Amino acid sequence: MRTTTTTTSSARDDQVTAGCGTGAGGAAGRARRAGLPGDPQAAAAARRFVRDSFADWTARRLPGAEGLTDRLAEETVLLVSELVTNAVVHAGTTVELCCRLDPAPEREDPAEPGPAPLPGVVVEVSDRHPTQPVRARGPAADDGPGGEAVGAEGAGHGLQLISAVAEAWGITYRRAMKTVWFRLPVDPPGAGARPEPEPADDGQLLQHGLRAAELLAPAPRRTPRRDGGAGPVDNGALSFLAEASDLLSGQLDADQVAALAAQLIVPRLADWCAVWLYDGDAGAPGRGIAANGEEQRLAGVWHTNESRIDALREALEKEPPEVPGSSPPAGAPTAVPWPWPHAPNGDEPGGAALACPLIAGGRRLGTLLLGRGGLPRFPDEVVGLLEDLGRRVARAVATARAYSRQERISQVLQRRLLPRGRAEVPGVESAVVYEPREGAWAGGDFWDLFDAGNGRWCFALGDVCGSGPEAAAVTGLARPVLRLLARDGFGVGEVLDRLNKTMAREAADSVAAVAAAVAAAGAGAEAPVEIREEGEQARFLSLLYGEIVPHPGGAGGARCTLASAGHPLPLLLGTDGTVRVVAAPQMLLGVVQDTTYVSESFDLCRGETLLCVTDGVTERRSGRRLFDDEDGLAKTLAAGAGLGATDLADHIRNTVHAFGPVPPDDDLALLVLQAAGGPG
Numbered sequence: 001m002r003t004t005t006t007t008t009s010s011a012r013d014d015q016v017t018a019g020c021g022t023g024a025g026g027a028a029g030r031a032r033r034a035g036l037p038g039d040p041q042a043a044a045a046a047r048r049f050v051r052d053s054f055a056d057w058t059a060r061r062l063p064g065a066e067g068l069t070d071r072l073a074e075e076t077v078l079l080v081s082e083l084v085t086n087a088v089v090h091a092g093t094t095v096e097l098c099c100r101l102d103p104a105p106e107r108e109d110p111a112e113p114g115p116a117p118l119p120g121v122v123v124e125v126s127d128r129h130p131t132q133p134v135r136a137r138g139p140a141a142d143d144g145p146g147g148e149a150v151g152a153e154g155a156g157h158g159l160q161l162i163s164a165v166a167e168a169w170g171i172t173y174r175r176a177m178k179t180v181w182f183r184l185p186v187d188p189p190g191a192g193a194r195p196e197p198e199p200a201d202d203g204q205l206l207q208h209g210l211r212a213a214e215l216l217a218p219a220p221r222r223t224p225r226r227d228g229g230a231g232p233v234d235n236g237a238l239s240f241l242a243e244a245s246d247l248l249s250g251q252l253d254a255d256q257v258a259a260l261a262a263q264l265i266v267p268r269l270a271d272w273c274a275v276w277l278y279d280g281d282a283g284a285p286g287r288g289i290a291a292n293g294e295e296q297r298l299a300g301v302w303h304t305n306e307s308r309i310d311a312l313r314e315a316l317e318k319e320p321p322e323v324p325g326s327s328p329p330a331g332a333p334t335a336v337p338w339p340w341p342h343a344p345n346g347d348e349p350g351g352a353a354l355a356c357p358l359i360a361g362g363r364r365l366g367t368l369l370l371g372r373g374g375l376p377r378f379p380d381e382v383v384g385l386l387e388d389l390g391r392r393v394a395r396a397v398a399t400a401r402a403y404s405r406q407e408r409i410s411q412v413l414q415r416r417l418l419p420r421g422r423a424e425v426p427g428v429e430s431a432v433v434y435e436p437r438e439g440a441w442a443g444g445d446f447w448d449l450f451d452a453g454n455g456r457w458c459f460a461l462g463d464v465c466g467s468g469p470e471a472a473a474v475t476g477l478a479r480p481v482l483r484l485l486a487r488d489g490f491g492v493g494e495v496l497d498r499l500n501k502t503m504a505r506e507a508a509d510s511v512a513a514v515a516a517a518v519a520a521a522g523a524g525a526e527a528p529v530e531i532r533e534e535g536e537q538a539r540f541l542s543l544l545y546g547e548i549v550p551h552p553g554g555a556g557g558a559r560c561t562l563a564s565a566g567h568p569l570p571l572l573l574g575t576d577g578t579v580r581v582v583a584a585p586q587m588l589l590g591v592v593q594d595t596t597y598v599s600e601s602f603d604l605c606r607g608e609t610l611l612c613v614t615d616g617v618t619e620r621r622s623g624r625r626l627f628d629d630e631d632g633l634a635k636t637l638a639a640g641a642g643l644g645a646t647d648l649a650d651h652i653r654n655t656v657h658a659f660g661p662v663p664p665d666d667d668l669a670l671l672v673l674q675a676a677g678g679p680g
Helices: 010-015 042-059 070-091 157-165 202-208 211-216 235-249 254-265 306-317 380-417 469-487 492-523 632-639 645-659
Strands: 003-007 031-036 095-102 120-127 168-173 178-185 272-277 297-303 351-360 363-373 428-435 445-453 456-464 541-550 558-565 571-573 579-581 600-604 609-613 668-675
Touching: 031 042, 042 070, 042 095, 042 306, 070 095, 070 120, 070 157, 070 178, 070 235, 157 178, 235 254, 235 380, 254 272, 254 297, 254 363, 254 380, 272 306, 297 306, 351 380, 363 380, 428 445, 428 645, 445 469, 445 668, 456 469, 456 609, 456 668, 469 492, 469 541, 492 541, 492 558, 571 632, 579 632, 609 632, 609 645, 632 645, 645 668
Parallel strands: 003 168
Antiparallel strands: 031 095, 095 120, 120 178, 168 178, 272 297, 272 363, 351 363, 428 668, 445 456, 456 541, 541 558, 558 600, 571 579, 571 609, 609 668
């Protein structure tokens, strides 16, 4: 008779009959523990751990180990895989796993009739996300032990499977941990395999050969239609598919989607699964070759028996999946029967296999191939469920590829927008830190340090308002114009004047376009000029720009001339540890076309350091405080007195990062220029 136990506080932990504590069994080596990370690989690690535990107990010939059959191992692996997957998906914390070979309990009355109690295998799966065990019954509640509705994190389809398979099971809720445990009886020696009735039809086949599939994702009760379609699935299957969508949609790499899809299917719905993908954007069926001649690539393979994965991969790669048709179907992708692959060593038993095309947005992205041993064919209910899952896998692959393409574009753009290196200035050591905001399509900050000719070196540190392609376009305009004007011999103020006029004209064009659109709309005419997309706007630029002329004769130091256009002001660290500002604030570039910019000059003496930063440094936030509140940047610079340019840049960067508990939410850039040698 199956029993269940649900406890709700640490005071009642003694009610858990299947604890993996430090009792005699643990002291005798019967209990084995493992800590697993809260990631998609945890389920695979848990399966390996269970098999290793069975092998260890058998090798040491512990009492009861003689009854550890392959069937018992597979049942334990299936249940553990479900519980660990649930813990990762719902809790997202690390997982603690404990397996114990439990001796047969002693009877209080030896004369009690009935078969003698059997030893068993006990497994506990714990996560660090406690929740209330019992809640009011409602449509979202899952039926738990004894008809109670169990909290979402503790229930789900995994417990339905455990309830159907395990001899006893239960849930323990502690203050900082939730534990689900189960016990499977060990067959007595000589008992042989437990008999199973042969399935007579598809309905019995589903309940027998695909018992896990029915419990985890209850088969949709579909009514066949004349057009070959099917009715709606039931709530159980939808819940399974929703969980799969949540897990797959969080992946931004197509190969990771393939690996997760295979692990979702195995061992729930199949014994093995393979995912083939095209690396290009389109494909057409026909021996796995795309319209552009590209072949499918085997991106992920998984098997309930992990020792068979390599042999299965070798067998599958010899014959890529082929789905009939010359182009993606107009309707929903249809799974079709597929020949069972035979591994070279011949140890793969026969069964039923299916191939389901992965199609999203009218493009063939790959193929989902899976099989289950011992079946003449997959029941229609399971085929429908797999087709639904295949559509979700295809959408996740399409999303991951779109993200990867965008990231590649961003990386190429960043390489084009930033200098390939920085010039070496005689007698001046330099260091740069540049970190675009995490997840940004393209950073709005940029820097440059280049040889302008005639014994001059120029430097720039800029910050475009906003980010994305519009900000990148401004960066792509500003940096080449700066270099061109500097090498044509224009001074610092003149360079800023000309760059400002260029950017102001861009802003004026934008305003004129809006005015023309309003006037045209009022007259009922079409706009005579091109209207920018919604959300597009003129971009302003804050810029710190200057030039360095090293002192002649190798005496050390340099003459520095610079100007700040709406940019955080540069700081000069003297050899005595004092810090002072060396520029005056002026208007942003691109705001007012007729603005005139003025520059300031000073000597950068031997051992002195000039620090230039963007507002990603000064406005780094920690709660309501900014990094530069109460002269925070100047104090950080003074604390780095005596450091070389590179070490000082690292010191400032590390201090900025440590200022807040979360990563910076803006681009971070800084430039350090330090005159070589000590004070003269």
